[in-house]
Amino acid sequence: MYVRSLELKNYRNYERLNLDLNKGLNIFVGENAQGKTNIVESIYYLSSLRSHRTNRDRELIMWGKDKAYIRADVEKMFGKHTMEFLLSSEGKKAVKIDGVKTSKVSDFLGTVNVVIFSPEDLKLVKEGPAIRRRFIDAELNQIRPKYHHAILQYNHILMQRNNLLKSILKSPSLKMTAEVFSEQLAEYGSFITEARYEFVKKLSLISRLIHRKITNGKEELEIIYKSASGENMDRKSIKDELYKYYTENIMEDAEKGYTLKGPHRDDIIIKINGADARIYGSQGQQRTAALSLKLSELEIIKSEVSEYPVLLLDDVLSELDINRQHFLLDALKEIQTVLTCTSLNDINEFHFENKDVFKVTAGKIEKFNAV
Template sequence: MNVKNLRLINFRNYYNLNVEFNDNINIFMGKNAQGKTNLIEALYICSYGKSFRTTKDRELINFNKEQAYIGANTKLNNLEKFIEVKMERDKPKRIRINKSELKNYKELNTGLVSVLFCPDDLKMIKEGPLLRRNFLDASISQIKPVYSYNLIRYNKVLMQRNNLLKTCRIKKDLVNLIDVFDIQLSKLGTSIIIERDKFINELNILINPIHKNLTCDKESVELKYFSNIPRLIDKESIEKEYLKLLKSNLNRDIEYGTTEIGLHRDDLLMLINNKDVKIYGSQGQQRTLVLSIKLSVVEYIKKYFGVYPVVLLDDVFSELDEDRRKFLSNSFKNMQVFITVTDAVDLNAVNDLSKSVFIIEDGKVI
């Protein structure tokens, strides 16, 4: 899987850019605030349909312009796709694949599969469970579009149930209507929980060899999935228990106006040598664990699709010591990687690989 070229018009600080890429290593080098991360962001948008830096599309448009455009030619095995993203101020963005317009960005599947690693990924460990759920959802959705579809439906039903709960405080005769939402939540929620559980089990198999190599065999890793819905022997049993828990918690839900039971409360516990890395892990351990998780996702996608995803590394090499840079680089031989750096010293680790270096200055490739 790779990106052949990228076209940007009025995107961030790029007025007009057309650049072709190396099938292996692509390095964006330059001082801070020159536009290196903007290129990574554009590639990420082609993959996920949204930015990893902002939720406001208008911030992606150059200050002096009303529209912005991203175009990328991608290739997965023998299947070529042309992905286009058009943004206008105060209008929803439009996404097309091979000239066919999508209804929304959530339909953007398998056009370009990528894995991003950036300094903000440490928040996945340090902050609340929402970021860890987002990691699970983004990773699984790229591989299984039906998961994304079920998640969208689940969140919609959850919002409707929560609105009804608030109404039931005043109009108690509406309580019976909640059963309809409970049945939908239990069915959709069970499917999502099963996929999350499978994904984490697969990741646990892949992550330990990677992490042991990164830590010279000193640390073992375990990822644990926490849900207030028990994982029972089969789907039907989980659905029944899910429904039972929703009903038993109904009075409390009405009191607080929100649904306390369900996968939207799930969390992912990360252990190094059986200790919670969020509480006991050093900054270095946390950074190495995130790197291990991301590399295990890369291997998971390879296992699923038969080819490696595109890897996006934003300002990561400067955060790693020489040994970890070397380990990373040895992993890159058979995949396309995009790396941002500020200093040529950081490139020693990729000396033996096929690469193109793009010098970025004030929104231009010079």
């Protein structure tokens, strides 16, 4: 799949933009704060109905304007689609696919698949569990629309339970009310945990093979899903374990003021040669592991939808050494890639049959043939 054309109106610093992209490598070069990442962000929006930088659509609208518009023509193996998004400063949004308005996110997710790799993703290994949960959730949302619904429902019910927990110590009679949430939390929580576990099994297998290639067989990468739900990862066992916890530990959670157990607390453990990479890995090892994980996303999505997603590389080459740069770019021959950088020096030596270069200056884009 690939994005053939992109149109923006009043989006970030683009008052009006019409852009044609090719199936191969599309390079956007320019100084910082000129609008390169805004292009990447708008394409990411096509897959997720959200930005990778903010949760507020209002920030995507040009200063002083009330609305922003995104339109993209997408070509896939089994057809073409036109996607349109109208964002309002009031927080409302309108979405159309092939001219038909849709209000259900599940009808929209999966129309186009995107993988993004930015400097923030290099923190996948060394930062806390939240960033790794977001990494898993972002991909599962694309390939399993029901997962997105489960996450929304789980988080909503969890917030209700946590709000109630803060009042139980003063009003113990509210304990019975908290028990009402146990069944629903266990139902959605078990679905989320099982889906993540299955995803991580695939991720571990594929990333291990990729990591071996990057390190010339010197390192073995292992990804393990760490859940508080126990060792049995079938859905019934997970649900029983979660339900037992939610019903039997209300007062313990009330003392803390929040729910201590569930998929919102789970993590993945990343090991290199048997050692926890977060604790014992060098910076180079951690970055190689992050690269292996991101490249694995491409293969997992292809296995699910039968074609590669669009890959967005936002100023990430400057964070990788030359060997990792070579491995990354050599892997992109069959994938539409949108790459941002501040200089063309790092990519002049790489040969791509389909390659376009765009100069970005203060929200204006000019195509040229410098490479």
